[in-house]
Amino acid sequence: MTASPIRAVPARGALGRSRPRYGEHAVRVVLVLAALVSVGTTVGIVASLIPTTVAFFGQVSWQEFLFTAEWTPLFADPHYGVLPLVSATLITTVIALAVAIPLGLGAAVYLSEYAAPRTRRVVKPVLEVLAGIPTVVYGFFALSFLTPLLQDYWPGGGGPQIFNALSAGLVMGVMIVPTVASLSEDAMSAVPGALREGSYALGSSTRQTATRVVVPAAFSGIVAAIVLAVSRAVGETMIVAIASGQRPSLTWNPLEGMQTMTGFIASAGTGDLPVGSLSYQTIFAVGALLFAITLVMNLLSARLVRRFREVYE
């Protein structure tokens, strides 16, 4: 090798690793493990649901389970029609969303578009405290405060029963307001200021800018927030177990008591059911259905989010 006057490339070996980076490797392993824990848990839950659920359907036909409306699995003459539980979950969830979506989005638009930075710094954490209240507290609040209140002030007498889906749904809605508000506000704040300026420079008001530019641009984030809220409402247990009662009944009247899927699991899974019995397997079947519903919803939302995504930049 003749020495050239200018050596563009340093000698070989200079670029080699001088010493092994054990730390780097260890960090990587820890991080991978952390990620695997959540994946592993999900897989474990599904794996534990499947065999028991399969055993359940060995004894009860899926047609009876999904399409009949009498749910008395723990009675001497058992029936396994899950529809009353599904309808109860549906009704409480719809009521909760009717509260949480307008309030949550309203709060998010206010915080992101109207509030002064100082106000936002104070209000947002306070709002998030709502999410930290134990759900059992919400449940008793619904049962011992909201229900009597509704009964007292119900126009024209009548009014809700002691256990009813309405109070449970309303309080559940309040519970998930912070979820909707906080995540939607994050999505709206992430919309570039340049888009807002563009809108204001065309002579739009704050309201027009919020509804025509910011909300559409943040739409996928808002959908994600609402879906998470739905998942929380569907999976919420304590509030409905306490406030909407334990009696499965197929009704669309939210003033009556009803038992949701989660309510059933909580009340039946008390530990005195013999493992392997049909009653025991019932819990898993309902759990599997709940899981399936949530899964379908998440897949649906993933599609929605992609479809409505407005990419800025």
Add this chain to the structure above:
Amino acid sequence: MTSTSAHREAPARPGAQESPVSVGRPAAARDREIPDLVHPVFETISLSVSYGDYMAVRDVDLKIGERQITALIGPSGCGKSTVLRALNRMNDLIPGAHVHGRVSYHGQDLYASHIDPIEVRRRIGMVFQKPNPFPKSIYDNVAYGPRVHGRTAGLDETVERALTRAALWDEVKDKLRQNALSLSGGQQQRLCIARTIAVYPEVILMDEPCSALDPIATLRIEDLMHDLAREFTIVIVTHNMQQAARVSDRTAFFTAEVDEQGVRHGRLVEYDRTTTIFGKPTDKRTEDYITGRFG
């Protein structure tokens, strides 16, 4: 409205046709008479703008002529963008920003308590440094302003006319429903101009509209500005002196000054016809900047 493309092909722009204007030479910016500022569109009287305790720009006296192109030039931090944003109350949107002194628009004090900033911005549009089309279709971008102002009758014609006026119609007429973000940077900026025109403002403020664009896209925007100046009053902030020389009728030179406490403030140094500023500036600082002897 086919005059746009015709104008683009016509070799009627002495400034831009040549290689970049050599610095310090009198630039024959535009072939037209520049009238005196008898009835200015804007008049600022000791305009100062502060952000919190910091005074960004101080004591600016400026008159902006109708259907002229006025360029605000100067080094970074000289307050030229701040002054521009004071003209349509965009500074209102920045928390802590405060305007002192007077900005009058056809004799009306823009900062008087009864003035509605939304109405101000409807008359005085703005185009920004980085193209900022909404993540919507090309059509919806242009239709945004008219829709916001409830002028939806004849919307299709309004959109077509604005796009034609912004020299973009031929390129997008077959894909009006496509997302605006699929356009190139230069096209996006012309779309933003079209969006502004669709509101029929009187004034268009441009804040370094070409600084994110390549030279060809820049020339197209400059062409467009000449064309638009027949109808609109244009104020442009630029840090490109050649651009100021090529496009503007009048040029205001700003600089950043350090006061006794060591705080920097923007100041207006000299304001005159562009040919004068680039030909025989009276202030030494202007001359230094124009000839490149200053940062």
